[in-house]
Amino acid sequence: MTQPRPHVVIIGGGFGGLEAAKSLAKAPVDITLIDKTNHHLFQPLLYQVATAGLAAPAIAAPTRSLFRHQANLTTLLAEVVDINPQDKKVHLSDGTALVFDHLIVAAGATHSYFGHDEWSAFAPGLKTLEDAFEIRRKVLFAFESAEKEPDPEKRQNWLTLCVIGAGPTGVEMAGAFAEIARQTLVGEFRRINPHDARILLIEGGPRVLQAMPETLSQKALQQLQKLGVEVRLNAIVTGIDATGLQVRGPAPAGVVGTVDYRIASQCVVWAAGVAASGLGRVLAQHTGCQTDRAGRVVVNADLTLPGYAHVSVIGDLAAAMSHRPGKPPAPVPGVSPGAKQMGRWAARNILHRIAGEPTQAFRYADYGNLATIGHNSAVVDLSTPFGPLRFSGRWAWWFWLLAHIYFLIGFRNRLVVLMDWGSAYLSFSRNARVVAGTLDKPVTHVGES
Amino acid sequence: MTQPRPHVVIIGGGFGGLEAAKSLAKAPVDITLIDKTNHHLFQPLLYQVATAGLAAPAIAAPTRSLFRHQANLTTLLAEVVDINPQDKKVHLSDGTALVFDHLIVAAGATHSYFGHDEWSAFAPGLKTLEDAFEIRRKVLFAFESAEKEPDPEKRQNWLTLCVIGAGPTGVEMAGAFAEIARQTLVGEFRRINPHDARILLIEGGPRVLQAMPETLSQKALQQLQKLGVEVRLNAIVTGIDATGLQVRGPAPAGVVGTVDYRIASQCVVWAAGVAASGLGRVLAQHTGCQTDRAGRVVVNADLTLPGYAHVSVIGDLAAAMSHRPGKPPAPVPGVSPGAKQMGRWAARNILHRIAGEPTQAFRYADYGNLATIGHNSAVVDLSTPFGPLRFSGRWAWWFWLLAHIYFLIGFRNRLVVLMDWGSAYLSFSRNARVVAGTLDKPVTHVGES
Numbered sequence: 001m002t003q004p005r006p007h008v009v010i011i012g013g014g015f016g017g018l019e020a021a022k023s024l025a026k027a028p029v030d031i032t033l034i035d036k037t038n039h040h041l042f043q044p045l046l047y048q049v050a051t052a053g054l055a056a057p058a059i060a061a062p063t064r065s066l067f068r069h070q071a072n073l074t075t076l077l078a079e080v081v082d083i084n085p086q087d088k089k090v091h092l093s094d095g096t097a098l099v100f101d102h103l104i105v106a107a108g109a110t111h112s113y114f115g116h117d118e119w120s121a122f123a124p125g126l127k128t129l130e131d132a133f134e135i136r137r138k139v140l141f142a143f144e145s146a147e148k149e150p151d152p153e154k155r156q157n158w159l160t161l162c163v164i165g166a167g168p169t170g171v172e173m174a175g176a177f178a179e180i181a182r183q184t185l186v187g188e189f190r191r192i193n194p195h196d197a198r199i200l201l202i203e204g205g206p207r208v209l210q211a212m213p214e215t216l217s218q219k220a221l222q223q224l225q226k227l228g229v230e231v232r233l234n235a236i237v238t239g240i241d242a243t244g245l246q247v248r249g250p251a252p253a254g255v256v257g258t259v260d261y262r263i264a265s266q267c268v269v270w271a272a273g274v275a276a277s278g279l280g281r282v283l284a285q286h287t288g289c290q291t292d293r294a295g296r297v298v299v300n301a302d303l304t305l306p307g308y309a310h311v312s313v314i315g316d317l318a319a320a321m322s323h324r325p326g327k328p329p330a331p332v333p334g335v336s337p338g339a340k341q342m343g344r345w346a347a348r349n350i351l352h353r354i355a356g357e358p359t360q361a362f363r364y365a366d367y368g369n370l371a372t373i374g375h376n377s378a379v380v381d382l383s384t385p386f387g388p389l390r391f392s393g394r395w396a397w398w399f400w401l402l403a404h405i406y407f408l409i410g411f412r413n414r415l416v417v418l419m420d421w422g423s424a425y426l427s428f429s430r431n432a433r434v435v436a437g438t439l440d441k442p443v444t445h446v447g448e449s
Numbered sequence: 450m451t452q453p454r455p456h457v458v459i460i461g462g463g464f465g466g467l468e469a470a471k472s473l474a475k476a477p478v479d480i481t482l483i484d485k486t487n488h489h490l491f492q493p494l495l496y497q498v499a500t501a502g503l504a505a506p507a508i509a510a511p512t513r514s515l516f517r518h519q520a521n522l523t524t525l526l527a528e529v530v531d532i533n534p535q536d537k538k539v540h541l542s543d544g545t546a547l548v549f550d551h552l553i554v555a556a557g558a559t560h561s562y563f564g565h566d567e568w569s570a571f572a573p574g575l576k577t578l579e580d581a582f583e584i585r586r587k588v589l590f591a592f593e594s595a596e597k598e599p600d601p602e603k604r605q606n607w608l609t610l611c612v613i614g615a616g617p618t619g620v621e622m623a624g625a626f627a628e629i630a631r632q633t634l635v636g637e638f639r640r641i642n643p644h645d646a647r648i649l650l651i652e653g654g655p656r657v658l659q660a661m662p663e664t665l666s667q668k669a670l671q672q673l674q675k676l677g678v679e680v681r682l683n684a685i686v687t688g689i690d691a692t693g694l695q696v697r698g699p700a701p702a703g704v705v706g707t708v709d710y711r712i713a714s715q716c717v718v719w720a721a722g723v724a725a726s727g728l729g730r731v732l733a734q735h736t737g738c739q740t741d742r743a744g745r746v747v748v749n750a751d752l753t754l755p756g757y758a759h760v761s762v763i764g765d766l767a768a769a770m771s772h773r774p775g776k777p778p779a780p781v782p783g784v785s786p787g788a789k790q791m792g793r794w795a796a797r798n799i800l801h802r803i804a805g806e807p808t809q810a811f812r813y814a815d816y817g818n819l820a821t822i823g824h825n826s827a828v829v830d831l832s833t834p835f836g837p838l839r840f841s842g843r844w845a846w847w848f849w850l851l852a853h854i855y856f857l858i859g860f861r862n863r864l865v866v867l868m869d870w871g872s873a874y875l876s877f878s879r880n881a882r883v884v885a886g887t888l889d890k891p892v893t894h895v896g897e898s
Contacts, residue, residue, distance in 0.1 A: 036888075037886070038593065038884050039883045055881075056504060056883050057504040057883045064638070065637055067637075077590070077888050096597075129883070129885040140487060144487065147525070148545075189513070190523040432506040433488075434509040435488070436486075437579055439485075
């Protein structure tokens with residue numbers, strides 16, 4: 001009689017969960033990979049779907065299809081509502097439960113409105129394909145509504161596009177909005193001039209791309225301004241409603257201090273806050289584990305849940321530290337290479353445990369950081385053995401493009417993305433300017449994208 | 450002082466409206482093209498979006514962008530709620546109105562449940578991108594739900610896919626469903642075998658593709674059966690609910706007469722009935738014009754509304770006749786070449802009227818008819834000067850493919866479609882198997898697909 005093989009359950013088919021699953025392809029374990037959606041999403045390009053540059057299938061691959069040839073893995077389209085580390089059980093929303101021997105929780109993050117969830121109705125964030133379609137709809141229909149609006153003031157409110165938060169996603173979206181207004185739509189309207197659109201990027205901190213070195217933040221700011229984006233730094237959003245937002249920020253030149261003012265806008269997008277998946281709170285309730293301010297689970301050096309060696313937490317849900325020999329522990333940044341590396345590491349530690357070997361403390365390999373602003377415009381900060389390599393502008397953009405296409409999952413998608421960008425690069429057109437549903441009636445039941 | 454140019458309003462950006470607008474590009478008129486959505490849809494390939502073969506942007510182009518260079522045309526994203534031919538006014542849902550000198554109503558058709566609108570909740574039809582996403586979701590999630598279902602009977606209900614109506618759309622969808630089950634999904638599930646899926650095509654009439662000659666209907670039937678589709682002819686659907694459908698049809702072999710029976714199915718798609726846009730009824734209320742059983746407006750020989758020479762009705766909304774010299778008038782079939790030709794004809798007649806010339810009776814040029822069933826499988830019925838040319842199978846499929854790609858609007862889309870099909874042809878994969886939203890919670894506000 002053969003011993004049943006250990007059952008590894010992985011929650012989440014993002015970068016972390018996917019890498020963990022792939023790392024266990026040859027291991028003597030049975031894996032169940034659970035995801036709420038039917039696809040793995042290449043998050044770094046999601047803003048392109050939101051800004052009508054790419055179709056959804058170009059950046060999303062069916063999870064089930066990715067693991068077609070991995071015989072030890074079962075994909076399950078399901079939502080996890082509870083995790084009981086003591087009983088080793090994962091409970092699904094349909095009332096069923098799975099029993100695991102090892103668990104990897106890679107449920108990721110969602111957007112946070114800093115306690116103002118009522119803002120979400122007016123300022124969608126960008127985490128899922130649904131979010132991307134909603135933003136695409138909002139931006140494209142803002143121009144359509146402006147075209148129909150006879151009142152000049154109301155028309156300008158439609159043409160005022162606000163992005164809140166100047167991290168990588170906010171910078172990318174503001175840059176793309178500027179390109180839509182200044183290039184893509186030129187000549188297509190008869191009553192408005194899309195050029196009249198104002199794109200505002202509102203950031204609470206003192207600079208854009210705060211994870212980048214200050215010189216590159218400065219470069220990014222210049223590139224944004226060159227595209228026509230108005231960047232407001234040290235500006236705190238204190239309210240958002242159906243007709244605009246309330247901001248507290250530096251007074252105009254010549255006036256000392258801080259002022260409160262209103263920006264009238266019918267198109268606001270949220271790129272400011274990130275909160276860990278609610279499963280972090282669930283784990284804390286069951287085990288008393290610590291979570292940080294963003295709701296991330298504070299994990300052991302080997303990425304396991306304190307007191308529960310058979311449960312690992314990785315990716316955006318984990319407040320993890322990198323333990324490089326001879327260096328003080330450093331927090332792992334919330335980027336896709338971090339999630340992927342944690343996925344591989346957690347998988348390896350499970351194999352160590354099965355083999356009765358000690359697990360190892362996570363070491364994050366930092367290859368650098370990059371962000372794009374628009375056509376021919378990006379900033380790159382690479383970590384090399386010879387020290388940092390920093391550049392911006394056209395070369396940085398090509399580097400960003402090739403890196404992203406290289407990492408896109410699935411040969412066909414890379415080709416489609418390359419083609420779409422090839423044509424967009426030459427023509428400034430955007431090939432996915434398609435909105436399902438009408439102006440009056442948003443879609444209520446939908447399957448894509 | 451210059452005389453104001455005549456204002457031509459076109460309602461609908463489908464094949465008919467688009468052709469009418471393009472035909473007036475050089476004419477001394479001002480055109481307003483009104484559509485509910487922001488895109489022109491290449492309807493003949495919509496079933497490919499529904500069956501996850503193509504992404505939405507591959508078959509949809511922003512209407513505004515198509516007319517970027519036509520300076521005499523304004524695109525308006527708006528819904529028409531009333532047409533007053535006497536006042537020459539078109540009323541929009543936002544309360545505003547447009548005054549026209551000439552009007553072309555090309556509002557198309559929607560699906561008809563023959564008085565059973567309550568069926569629409571269980572059996573979506575296929576007319577818009579939203580419909581396509583809903584069907585994609587239904588079909589892909591049926592397999593996902595089957596994978597999770599422990600009860601064998603319930604599992605088989607998820608794996609029973611029903612298509613109602615064996616016109617071109619029904620045949621295409623049934624064929625595509627069979628390919629998804631027998632080819633695309635093979636090897637991706639661990640608990641179910643997608644091969645166990647039953648695909649039923651239920652047709653009230655005595656044969657599939659009734660617009661085709663009988664020999665080709667027979668060929669299509671054979672090709673469907675070869676793909677594993679169970680075709681039920683002379684079978685009338687008498688009820689649809691959340692768990693299946695009620696059918697009245699021929700008794701099984703050996704038994705004489707008709708029986709009532711139930712098919713348990715969690716995935717039903719409607720391809721049976723077509724009804725003209727509600728604007729047909731609006732016109733009838735205002736003018737007392739005749740409409741036929743499908744709600745189409747009975748038009749004059751020159752496609753104008755009886756008694757209103759400045760209003761033309763074309764495409765799927767028109768019950769129009771073709772007037773070939775020396776032949777009796779013949780009804781124009783509800784196909785895209787019909788709509789396109791009517792669009793050009795109505796535009797030309799408007800120019801005749803402006804020039805004070807008599808308008809001309811519509812003549813439909815019938816080039817034939819074609820339908821696809823699946824990979825390498827189609828039927829073609831061409832009208833040539835030497836008589837009909839009919840063929841089926843592999844050659845017909847290639848002919849169908851090239852014809853559709855040729856007519857797809859926009860160079861880039863053709864290339865993307867070709868590429869997607871190239872890879873699908875070689876691998877049997879489907880590249881758009883992406884569903885936004887989760888199993889439990891369908892999307893509520895969405896901008897694409």
